[in-house]
Amino acid sequence: MVNHQHIRTFVNEARPQFENMLAQMVEVPSISMDPSRASDMRRMADLAVHCLTELGAEAQVVETDGYPIISGGWMIGPRYPTVTVYNHMDVQPAQEPEWKQEPFAFRNDNGVYHGRGATDDKGPALAALFGAQFAVEQGLPINIRFVWELEEEIGSPHFADGLKDRKAIPQPNSVVVSDTIWIAKGRPAVPYGLRGLLGARLILRTGTKDAHSGLTGGAARNPLAELMEIAHACLDAKTGRVKIPGFYDEVVQPTKAEIKSFLKSGFQVSRFKKAYGFQSIRTSDPIDVMRCIWAAPTFEIHGLTGGYHGPGVKTMVPSQGELKISMRLVPSQTPEAIFTKLKRYVGTLNPNVKVEQEGVLQPFQGLFDGPYVAAVKRAVKGGFGKEPVFVREGGSIGAVVTMQRAWKVPILFMGLSLPEHGYHAPNEYFDWGQASGGMKTFAHYFSELARMVK
Ligand SMILES: [Zn+2]
Numbered sequence: 001m002v003n004h005q006h007i008r009t010f011v012n013e014a015r016p017q018f019e020n021m022l023a024q025m026v027e028v029p030s031i032s033m034d035p036s037r038a039s040d041m042r043r044m045a046d047l048a049v050h051c052l053t054e055l056g057a058e059a060q061v062v063e064t065d066g067y068p069i070i071s072g073g074w075m076i077g078p079r080y081p082t083v084t085v086y087n088h089m090d091v092q093p094a095q096e097p098e099w100k101q102e103p104f105a106f107r108n109d110n111g112v113y114h115g116r117g118a119t120d121d122k123g124p125a126l127a128a129l130f131g132a133q134f135a136v137e138q139g140l141p142i143n144i145r146f147v148w149e150l151e152e153e154i155g156s157p158h159f160a161d162g163l164k165d166r167k168a169i170p171q172p173n174s175v176v177v178s179d180t181i182w183i184a185k186g187r188p189a190v191p192y193g194l195r196g197l198l199g200a201r202l203i204l205r206t207g208t209k210d211a212h213s214g215l216t217g218g219a220a221r222n223p224l225a226e227l228m229e230i231a232h233a234c235l236d237a238k239t240g241r242v243k244i245p246g247f248y249d250e251v252v253q254p255t256k257a258e259i260k261s262f263l264k265s266g267f268q269v270s271r272f273k274k275a276y277g278f279q280s281i282r283t284s285d286p287i288d289v290m291r292c293i294w295a296a297p298t299f300e301i302h303g304l305t306g307g308y309h310g311p312g313v314k315t316m317v318p319s320q321g322e323l324k325i326s327m328r329l330v331p332s333q334t335p336e337a338i339f340t341k342l343k344r345y346v347g348t349l350n351p352n353v354k355v356e357q358e359g360v361l362q363p364f365q366g367l368f369d370g371p372y373v374a375a376v377k378r379a380v381k382g383g384f385g386k387e388p389v390f391v392r393e394g395g396s397i398g399a400v401v402t403m404q405r406a407w408k409v410p411i412l413f414m415g416l417s418l419p420e421h422g423y424h425a426p427n428e429y430f431d432w433g434q435a436s437g438g439m440k441t442f443a444h445y446f447s448e449l450a451r452m453v454k
Pocket of ligand 1: 088120121152179
């Protein structure tokens with residue numbers, strides 16, 4: 001058990017060092033999406049190693065064909081269970097005009113830490129690291145490892161390859177991911193499921209050049225109209241229901257216990273609408289909304305290209321068009337099977353349409369009960385004074401599925417970010433309340449794991 005007085009003293013004493021490290025990290029613009037930042041990415045890797053070793057962990061840079069992975073931690077012996085904490089050290093670009101400060105100049109405003117990457121995901125990474133340092137100082141019988149990725153924001157293209165280096169990145173007994181957001185401040189939330197993704201382009205060419213509608217209209221086929229017909233056949237735009245045959249066959253509906261848990265999350269339809277600037281949405285029932293965004297699959301139309309986009313109306317018949325779509329998938333749907341269903345259906349509707357697969361991410365089903373979940377609940381209660389609610393996430397984290405495939409061990413989530421922290425948004429920040437609660441939570445969690453049989 002973690003002694004509350006000890007951890008409180010530790011966290012208070014760690015604060016200046018935590019703030020100093022976070023400042024250094026935020027000031028490295030580790031934008032993985034921007035090829036001109038390659039040297040900053042290298043600086044980020046070196047700094048990450050430096051932070052780990054400064055707290056007494058061993059650490060190394062694991063090279064991949066892309067940006068490297070940082071692997072480190074404390075190994076006390078193979079007899080003990082090993083937990084790996086996953087975070088990422090790359091950040092989103094920060095070019096939004098709404099920034100009120102230079103995004104890569106760290107500003108500590110009395111425990112509010114401003115700057116790109118503060119909450120996603122450098123602050124949570126450091127909170128976990130300090131929690132681990134405390135656990136190690138207590139002599140807990142557990143090996144604590146860190147895997148810090150540098151390509152999360154670009155979809156983790158080299159992560160699976162990097163994990164093959166079992167010597168540098170040992171196989172753990174469980175994983176904890178700290179890269180998620182609570183639903184509301186003061187109400188810790190732990191996701192246990194992520195939606196997957198399947199993107200596709202539907203392409204139709206009916207001629208070699210655009211034609212004049214006065215000369216050819218009526219006889220000429222219109223590829224945009226034909227693609228719209230397909231869109232209509234695939235999706236009920238009013239309800240969001242997907243009409244591809246067999247689309248819902250594998251969908252597992254959330255249980256009563258899961259819905260009950262969703263309801264305790266602090267989710268509010270009004271806040272949701274305000275956050276995303278929606279004037280109206282498809283349903284105003286909170287259970288329906290949570291089910292739609294977390295536990296149900298979707299079919300989204302992102303764009304229809306081809307034809308004329310200038311001012312006024314040009315009376316031409318386009319020769320080709322492209323419909324850009326994607327689907328969010330839930331456990332146990334697979335992008336492969338859904339793509340087959342889509343392609344078959346489009347083929348029966350219009351055999352001239354080519355269906356090209358784009359981005360693919362598998363959905364993730366985590367744990368909703370059992371000893372690891374109980375450990376997370378006790379740890380969060382120890383850190384934040386309140387048991388977490390278990391929710392799902394509508395988005396995808398490719399690295400999570402990669403770790404599940406590589407290691408086949410339980411993966412738990414302990415995110416520390418708040419909705420107002422501005423994930424992927426201008427004026428991103430993190431704060432000492434979440435950081436200190438996070439350090440305590442991680443310290444408690446390591447102690448819980450140490451007590452579990454390997
Ligand atoms: Zn992140």
